[in-house]
Amino acid sequence: MVITIDGPAGAGKSTVGRELAKSLGFTYLDTGAMYRAVALAALKSSVSIDDANGLDTLCPGLVIKFSGSRILLNGKDITEDIRTPLMDRLSSAVSAVPVVRTHLTRLQREMARGIDLVAEGRDMGTVVFPHAEFKFFLTASPEERARRRKGDIERKGIDMPFEEILAAIRARDAADSNRPVAPLRPAEDAVLVDSSELNISQVIELMTRHVKNRMRASTISP
Numbered sequence: 001m002v003i004t005i006d007g008p009a010g011a012g013k014s015t016v017g018r019e020l021a022k023s024l025g026f027t028y029l030d031t032g033a034m035y036r037a038v039a040l041a042a043l044k045s046s047v048s049i050d051d052a053n054g055l056d057t058l059c060p061g062l063v064i065k066f067s068g069s070r071i072l073l074n075g076k077d078i079t080e081d082i083r084t085p086l087m088d089r090l091s092s093a094v095s096a097v098p099v100v101r102t103h104l105t106r107l108q109r110e111m112a113r114g115i116d117l118v119a120e121g122r123d124m125g126t127v128v129f130p131h132a133e134f135k136f137f138l139t140a141s142p143e144e145r146a147r148r149r150k151g152d153i154e155r156k157g158i159d160m161p162f163e164e165i166l167a168a169i170r171a172r173d174a175a176d177s178n179r180p181v182a183p184l185r186p187a188e189d190a191v192l193v194d195s196s197e198l199n200i201s202q203v204i205e206l207m208t209r210h211v212k213n214r215m216r217a218s219t220i221s222p
């Protein structure tokens with residue numbers, strides 16, 4: 001069974017996805033981390049984000065794997081390296097390149113084969129897993145997402161003005177939503193969850209209840 005969670009940056013998808021997967025005994029797949037891994041690989045190999053041919057050659061040689069909550073690129077742990085403001089921008093840019101999306105879509109479907117999965121990203125319910133049993137679209141206002149992001153950044157000891165974080169969030173929303181290939185948008189059959197006024201535990205509870213109620217009401221079993 002596949003459960004998809006799509007939504008903009010900073011809506012809480014990762015925390016919610018991880019917890020939902022844990023409570024259901026499913027595997028969690030962070031597809032944003034995979035786009036970040038490709039962006040990091042391109043940076044390290046000096047392949048420009050505008051160079052579609054270069055990216056097409058680069059992608060098949062990349063081994064992207066998860067080990068618990070860590071992500072490995074060609075065997076190297078890159079979990080921290082991909083979480084920087086530069087990688088926010090580069091991953092958004094690389095995710096608009098069709099050859100990269102084709103490559104990662106294939107890989108994500110392979111990773112889902114034969115297992116129960118909570119898949120989180122931007123196009124999980126619309127493109128990668130259109131037949132997923134449960135689809136959620138998790139969002140929150142840009143201001144609330146910027147507040148949460150500021151908290152995350154501060155915990156890493158970095159001080160960044162709120163306005164700068166908000167502008168970066170708005171820019172990434174616009175880039176992710178307006179690209180021609182697999183833009184960020186809710187699937188028609190997705191349940192919309194606005195987390196602006198809810199804390200993470202409330203969101204997890206709401207989603208878990210929705211999944212369990214529907215499983216109980218039908219013959220679906222995990």
Ligand code: DC
Pocket residue numbers: 009010031032033035036088091092093095096120121122123124172176
């Ligand atoms: O969720 P994230 O912030 O780690 O994602 C990084 C970038 O990757 C984001 O700006 C958009 C892109 N992305 C995507 O296009 N499709 C996905 N399924 C996941 C992420």
